[in-house]
Amino acid sequence: MSKRLKNSLISLALIISAVFVGIFTTNNPVRSSSSSDRTQIVFWHELGGASEDALEEVVNGFNKSQSKYEVVPKYQGSYDEAIQKILQTHGTSTSPAVFQAFDIATAQMIHSKYTTPVQNFIDKDPDFDIEKIAPAARSFYSNGGKQQAMPFNTSQPVLYYNASLLKKYNITPPPVSPTYSDITRVAKQLYERSGHKTKGMTIQIYGWLLEQATTNAGTALANNNNGHTGIPTSVDMNNPSTVKFLEWIHENIKSGDFINYGSGASAGANQTAGFLAGKVGIFIQSSASIGELTANNKDKLGITYFPHPDGQKANGVSIGGAALWISNDKPKAVQQGAYEFAKYALSPAVQAQWQKSTGYLALNKDSQKEKILKDLYAKNPEAKVPGQQLADAKPNYVNSGILLEGMQVTRQLEEVAMEESYNGGDIHKALKKATKNVNQNIKTSNRANGYK
Amino acid sequence: MLKSTTPTMVEAGTKTKKKHRTFSLNAKDKYYALLFLGPSLLILSVFVFYPMLRTLYISMFLTNTLGKTTVFNGLGNYTDLLGSPEYIASLGSTLVYVFAVTILTVGIGLLLANLASKRLPGIGVFRTLYSVTMGVSVSVAAIFWLFIFNPSTGFFALLSNMVGLPVINWLTDPTMAMWAVIITTVWMNLGFTFLILLGAISSVPTTLYEAASIEGASERRQFFKITVPMISPTLFFVSTITLIEGFKSFGLIDLITKGGPTNSTNMLVYRIYKDAFYSGNYAQASSEAIILTVIIAFFTFLQFKFLEKRVNY
Structure with a gap:
């Protein structure tokens, strides 16, 4: 072998190894930063902005409260993407010890069998009283009589109205738990009495709202009791409750008092802007928006429960938001630490502060006795309404969420149906089409997962 | 273009190794070939060939909640996709987008390049301005355009308020959202296209224009009869x-519309991403990726087949 060849071979080998070192070396900050002998608990979450700051406060509070564990929070982007990251990294050194997973991924998380139910820790813990946690939130994340995950950031859909405008035009405000016709009355009066300057109402094209309307009317979208007594095999969107909801919207679109802001993130922002500018009087949104709606509002804010169809009682809506899950691929000590953190996050004082800084609801009943919340309610009495709605809801299979895999796709299809119906299409036809597509998806998914 | 270069390369290769009449390799040649091709083959196989084959494999199965392949589905994923109106709509919107973007980018780029090729005082300022979008990153461009499209405070909204026209809901109206994405993409692409075309136009010999002027050809005629044919290889590229x-x-779709409203901008690549990393349906996403590969290969083939013939050197 000539010398030149040898040299070139050596340099080539060097280049290749350099490339591979660059590619395959991952720096693992968890291990390298462990200066103390505390057990590291890696915590994946998906909260950005002000909520992330509030979450970091919770984490810092936990780290200061004891000396055994150190929780390391890591932001993972959107809820949807985080689910895939969690599932794909499970069993590797990068996977989290405790993670936040959003409401509609609950079925996926349970079926993955990648987590240890928090019930296992609660059973061994004499200090923790699960009864203190809001029942509607608990039942959402439990299955087979076991608490699977610890409910954490929890919101409820509520109806917001512009109380100042109603007063200006001498309109009687809607009751705390309004029916569809209560809202129609207010919307029509507002539209007429403002000389068509203010639109009466809007309801965003958002699958979550369609699900909640169906839930509040007491109907399960998926069979097997919304998946709580078995894997769902079909949904029925074209049911009387969903139809009534869309007919109610149709009625308001026809009389001109309804404004459609469309779907998607910008639609949400635009409807909030429209509401704050007094261009629309009523809209439905997560209770987590209260902060934004009181801080930047020159008008007085009114809040009611989610509306329900006439001639029946409200079944109560299900919660939204996310829960804390404990991975089962970590040593026992780490899992215990993850549980201790979840427990701390649910303690009365932490939950009270959490509600104040984020708008998510305090889940611990004792939080209501905390000074922070009492002060908050004294300043904004309407901030009490979402919590009351949560407390009023008697958990049943219908309002404990839909335990269906592929809820992300289902929601997209629901939104297409809403859009078609808003644009004047036949409600039954739109819902039938959505049902067919969702069922097709369920069939494939169940086949892939080997569910019978 | 490519065809003409290949024979010369082969000729050059045989000239240096006069001993070999045929193109067979001896042991030393093979060794060298492996030495020089090895690294790229290794990297390509790890990062390109293996993922490609794996995608093809996954596309013939169903994947479960954990993303693992479970049930063999043959071509089932493909027939499901091609039979789904949503996917066909997605395909349609991608074609609209791609052709609108290509035609507008090349058209406007050509116009600007032709204008900027004139020797006028201060033309350097315009050349810089027209090519400046090359230095703008996708995220910055997206945020910038989101501000412009904002229905209450955006530039377009202010403009239509001033003239007294109704405000267009750029990002919530399905048709307008498509245009919003097209406009932004064209704007982003323009810098690069402009620069390449300007270079091509500048290299056209001035003698041709002088001769044409003497013959009395109008500027427009010169543009279509001299500039366009002379730069046709670049236009093709x-x-x-x-x-x-x-x-x-x-990137732009993710940052501006996220595929919405009601899937109107949910184009093929974005759809793959959403199906895989939002919905966790890796099998379907893999089939979509294979279909996209076939489509791109088809259009590239068409372009080489038909456009290349019209390329005038």
């Missing part, structure tokens, strides 16, 4: 690149 990049478009 630019349109191919823009078309393929159009199919692969992702």
